[in-house]
Each structure stands twice: as C-alpha cells, then as structure tokens.
Amino acid sequence: xxxxxxxxxxxxxxxxxxxxxxxxxxxxxxxxxxxxxxxxxxxxxxxxxxxxxxxxxxxxxxxxxxxxxxxxxxxxxxxxxxxxxxxxxxxxxxxxxxxxxxxxxxxxxxxxxxxxxxxxxxxxxxxxxxxxxxxxxxxxxxxxxxxxxxxxxxxxxxxxxxxxxxxxxxxxxxxxxxxxxxxxxxxxxxxxxxxxxxxxxxxxxxxxxxxxxxxxxxxxxxxxxxxxxxxxxxxxxxxxxxxxxxxxxxxxxxxxxxxxxxxxxxxxxxxxxxxxxxxxxxxxxxxxxxxxxxxxxxx
Numbered sequence: 001x002x003x004x005x006x007x008x009x010x011x012x013x014x015x016x017x018x019x020x021x022x023x024x025x026x027x028x029x030x031x032x033x034x035x036x037x038x039x040x041x042x043x044x045x046x047x048x049x050x051x052x053x054x055x056x057x058x059x060x061x062x063x064x065x066x067x068x069x070x071x072x073x074x075x076x077x078x079x080x081x082x083x084x085x086x087x088x089x090x091x092x093x094x095x096x097x098x099x100x101x102x103x104x105x106x107x108x109x110x111x112x113x114x115x116x117x118x119x120x121x122x123x124x125x126x127x128x129x130x131x132x133x134x135x136x137x138x139x140x141x142x143x144x145x146x147x148x149x150x151x152x153x154x155x156x157x158x159x160x161x162x163x164x165x166x167x168x169x170x171x172x173x174x175x176x177x178x179x180x181x182x183x184x185x186x187x188x189x190x191x192x193x194x195x196x197x198x199x200x201x202x203x204x205x206x207x208x209x210x211x212x213x214x215x216x217x218x219x220x221x222x223x224x225x226x227x228x229x230x231x232x233x234x235x236x237x238x239x240x241x242x243x244x245x246x247x248x249x250x251x252x253x254x255x256x257x258x259x260x261x262x263x264x265x266x267x268x269x270x271x272x273x274x275x276x277x278x279x280x281x282x283x284x285x286x287x288x289x290x291x292x293x294x295x296x297x298x299x
Contacts, residue, residue: 004151004154006294006296007150008293008294010293023231027251027252033225035163036232037165037233038166044267047267049168051172054127055108055111059107060075064079072107074106094273095274105208105211115203125175141180144298145290145298146299149182153182162181164189169192170188172190192212194209214241217242217245218244228249230252230253231253232255234256240275243276243279243285247285255280258288261290266290
C-alpha cells in the first residue's frame, strides 16, 4: 500500500488507513467508489473560486463591450474587479440566501453560450496555461492540495475508483482533472448547462441543466456510477448530503471533511461550512485539519 507521506501521523491518518485496510478485505473492487468535492477539497477556493476567475474575466469583457450590462451587480462586480461579491454570493447560498446567487447564475449561463464544446475546452486550457492565483502567486495548475492528491493515489493503489463530484462546472474541470488529479473526464461530475446538437457539433446554451450541489450530488453520483460510494471527501455545507449518502450504506464507509484552519499556509475560514462541521462532530465524521494533519499544502 502507498504511504500518506504528506499526512502527519495521528488520528486522521490512522482513520483513513484503517478504513482502507478494512475496505480492501471486505469490499469488492467494483464497489470501492470514492467521491471528492473539488473547490476547497482538492484545490484552493479562496479568495474566490478558480472558475469564478475564468468567468469574471469573460463578464468583464462583455461589460466593456456593452456598458449597459453594468446595471447588473454581477457584471458591475466583474468590471470593477470585486471578486468578494462573487465569493459572498456563494457563501450566502450555503447559508440559505440565494438572492445574489440567482443574479450570478444568470450572468454565468450567458457568459459562454454559443460555443462548440471543443472551443469551450480550448478556452479553459488557455486560461490554465497562463492564469495564476491572485494572492498565493502560484499557477492555478499548482493549486491542488498535495495531501489530497496523495490520498487519491493511495485509494487508487488499493483498488478504488475516484470521481470528482463538484458544484463547479463539469466542462471547466474536465480539461485539467487528469493532469492535476489523475482523474479522467468521464469520472468528473459537475454542474452543467444544456447542449444543443447543431450541424454535427455540440453547442453550449444558456439553459441550466444541473447545479451539482447539496442533495443533487447523491442523485448525480448514482446516475453516473450506479453505486453508493464508500468514501467521500468534502469541505462545505454543499457536501453534507454526499457525505450522508456515503456513510448510510451497510458496509465500511468513511466521510472526510477538510477544515480550512491554516491561514499561514493557505486560508483560515469556516463560512459556508458551519453545518458540515457541526454534523461532523455529531456523527463522528473524520475531519482533516489543514494545519495539524498536513505536512505541507502544495507541492
């Protein structure tokens, strides 16, 4: 078995290793399904989601071309570089207030409508080829959490099939998940817009298809895998139902919640994760402290 070298010896690492050892002897390989949230679980999500940076650049372009769009708060925030507005909209959503999120979603849906799916993928790749994190000053491709990537490899070495299950856009993640995580595009489950088939091509629309968050995550996992996962990792209130679905099965299962408590090496925050942390404490979910459990955060 591969070692978790970037995890400190302690209760969290021991819980993961003990679970995997039991799973190897008690669960057949085809049922060793592991699901991972992406933003804040596998890669950095502050001061704003990486995908928001990608989208904000597009909204700013649109607002520059059509100043009337700035009457919409999402376009106004993009034009002024107010990334905090976007982060706050998502945090409010996780706390039950969708007023700003509805405005944001409307703008997002129109941002890249009318592109062939391959053209959209090319724009995503071009973004990742050049974009860097605004405060960490690292390429976004180097903003994956080394201990979590090591955990993916550890599970894989022990017969698990890993899926990325995120509220982020499916077609934003797919071009890079193999290179960052070793997870191929067919094992990426995320939010999506509707597609139209036009003259031999799939073309993006401004119609929402799925917002892969909260109770939708278990539904989408089942739709993609036909199995209940036995391992799940998340970091926010939007991952609660995915974690609950995982541990409600009859056999060995582990729910892992990443706690952002390392302001020195990454960021320190609990906003948007309050209920998840309460449930982790109440139900005995395993909590990974970035400060206490990880020897380093980035490669």
